[in-house]
Amino acid sequence: MSEEINYDICIIGAGSAGLSIAAGAAQMGARTVLVEAGRMGGDCLNTGCVPSKSLLAAAKAAKAMRGARRFGVEAGEPHVDFAAVIAHVHDVIASIAPHDSVERFVELGCTVIQSRARFINERTIEAGGKTLRARRFVVATGSRAAIPAIPGLDEAPYFTNETIFDNTVLPDHLLVIGAGPIGCEMAQAHRRLGARVTLLDIGPMLPKDDTEAADVVREAFVAEGIDISEKVEITRIEKRHDGVAVVLRRDADEQRIEGSHLLIAAGREPNVENLGLDAAGVRCSAAGVEVDARLRTTNKHIFAAGDVTGGLQFTHMANYHAGIIIRNALFRLPAKNKPEAFPWVTYTDPELAQVGLTEAKAKDRHGDSVRILRAEFKDNDRARAERETQGFLKAVTTKRGLVLGATIVGHNAGELIAPWTLAISQGLKIGALANIIMPYPTLSEISKRSAGSYYTPTLFSPRTQRLVRFLRIFG
Template sequence: MNNVIKTDICVIGAGSGGLSVAAGAVQMGADVVLIEKGKMGGDCLNTGCVPSKALLAAGHAAENARTAGRFGVSAGPVKVDFAKAMEHVHGVIAGIAPHDSVARFEELGCTVIQAEAKFTSPTELVAGGKTIHAKRFVIATGSRAAVPPINGLDTVSYFTNETIFENNTCPDHLIIVGGGPIGLEMAQAHRQLGAKVTVIEMATILPKDDPDLVDVVRTEIDASGISLYENAKTEKVEPNGDQIRVVITHNGAEITIEGSHLLLATGRAPNVDNLGLKEADIKFDRSGIEVDARLRTSNKKIFAIGDVTGGLQFTHMAGYDAGIVIRNALFRLPAKVNHDAVPWVTYTSPELAQVGLNETAAREKFGDTIRVVTWDYSENDRARAEDAKQGFIKVITKSNGQILGVGIVGRQAGELISIWTLAISQKMKIGAMAGFIAPYPTLGELSKRVAGAWYTPKLFSEKTRKLVLFLLKFA
């Protein structure tokens, strides 16, 4: 009987979503079992968001030193110690790890089992020699790097995001297959730290983002010396001595690229294998576990959150999902997900951030009734002071001013998008943004100025001029 555990909530996966559910539930009085077969903190802490942003910070620091001359500052030749940069990466991980550790969650009151979990029936699972019966289960197993079927891939060594941060030597020439956020962030970080970099993308880079904003990032990628091949097919890879040869088809021509290292950044695959999902009566396929608006699986006592559902694969979405599950599982409230105001950011320099509908999606849904206004960073005094004039903000609204979506490309776009996320989530109109007081000089003024631009055609129209002249007669 010591091998049988009865609990209120059993969470499978100790990434951001699973940890949020476990911490929230146990502190609200629920009995919680948390199961993790790998590292606590999951992909985000160990191989994703945290290490990638730490490496980018090192790269940006090197680039800032190289370009300090524009401010009249001479830093001398920039010398990069790649191993030290990776020490910084792992130091950041180590600093955050205690917050996600087994010890912390046991102190909170969770029973933590470090083992693989597998359902044996719709109401129980086994893990680490224990059989767990729970009133509710939450699957938060995340996703892993997807490896594409490229000819010859089994003949060469390659990195994914799960292994790239274990490399302590700067690549002579890093070839990256994939031009999404991971691919471009790693391309820029390695280029700024001294590597030659080539990016191969089968479509266009950042395909989910507004093309106008992507153009600004593309220009910077090109200017930095990164070789970029878009709409290119990777035909095969093969070893060539201590080098890796990649053969692509681009604009009808076959091109051979040789490099020292290869990184695959071609998307994510949900972790659904070996979970016993069929035994649990849970519907799933290669794209992930099927869930309803309340994040319940086909087995209504089992929830699934985060990347494993195949939806929006962001750490902050897993945290959002956790809140939905807690309201449903603990308080029996019919809380449902709402994706109208989900922000995302690509942390290149310049950053690219979006929330809500982009212009293309808005036109497909509302036609030509939408209004689009923009404001350039070059018109912002803080951006000028910091020589960060590259970029702009784009706002899409309904004709009545309701904000539908916002895209920002430029310095600190990821910070600037938050206020627009709030505005969309609260169904605000553009007037609310035009009316707030922004401190001067800040990049935050961009939001106020673009909102003001929405009113410019009406404020400075001939009709307004006539009204003002008429009223002045009575002054």
């Protein structure tokens, strides 16, 4: 029998959620152990947010060269050294890795065990040949790419987000199955770097976003030469000597699309296997670990955070979960998971950002009592100067001006969503944004313009005009 070691808190998984909890707990004086079987930093650092945004940055540079002529600057078609692009991606990962490293967390006061963990009872795990007990546990094992049950796929080569950033050869024709955020970002990045790209999905493109905003992204993709096939049935995958073929059916017609490479971006599934969760009394399913509003599992001594809970799968959601768990696990405060003001961004070009309710969801919940406020990028002077006039901002409020949600599709939408997130989180009314002074010329003026439109019907109404005429009497 191995020696039993006791801790205040044991975190399983060193991705975004696990690292945030471990760092906070250790610095607050808790005896903390962090267990990770794979790479420190998890999906976000190694195969998700960091490499994807690094690849998109390279693709954006290529696009800027092609479009420089519109500013009177001659550049032309760029020469893309794809191996060098991937080297850039890994250089960015390496520059961030020390922040997530074993060495840093040991310095913070954590015990780090690089091994698989498995519960052997409700209060104990085995990891790295050690038996660990803790007052509180956190399951933060993340998620992985879901592989759809398509006939022939198991015999064909394909990438997921976990492998595509190791590919150093530019695909001649990349087939992407899945038109969600990952699929869309990778499709556009590879297209801009010189590949032919076909984007396929059994449903619509960006299905969780405002449909009008998704239309703007779709139009941009078509303009850049990305072939899009939505709402199609993918019947089988065929391995070819020089690549792959996807056979699909739309209505009664069958179509065969041949490509050099295949990327599967058809969603995520939680990592819940081989953890011994049954032995710990933790209930889970294919959707993830079951948690209550305080992120406690069915064993109240065990919490779960991040992608493994099966909710919104974003790094900033994992970090948000970390704060809730620290308050509950260390301070016994009844902090609850209330992500009503949760923003997300798809980093296509144009970007698509959302917080709170979309127009459709607001109308489903509140009926016709909502107000829709709009402003267009084409009416923003900074957007005109930079020739980035695609898109719009759409805000949703109650009739009394309470902000319910905002959708932004356009240049730097991810940066522009912040004030709307603040408004929803603090229960602010639209006047808070309408009265703010924005610097000129900035894209942020689009928020003020849309907010100000709430007052337009009143300010320029016949009643206001009569009032102005009446006040003339008094000089």
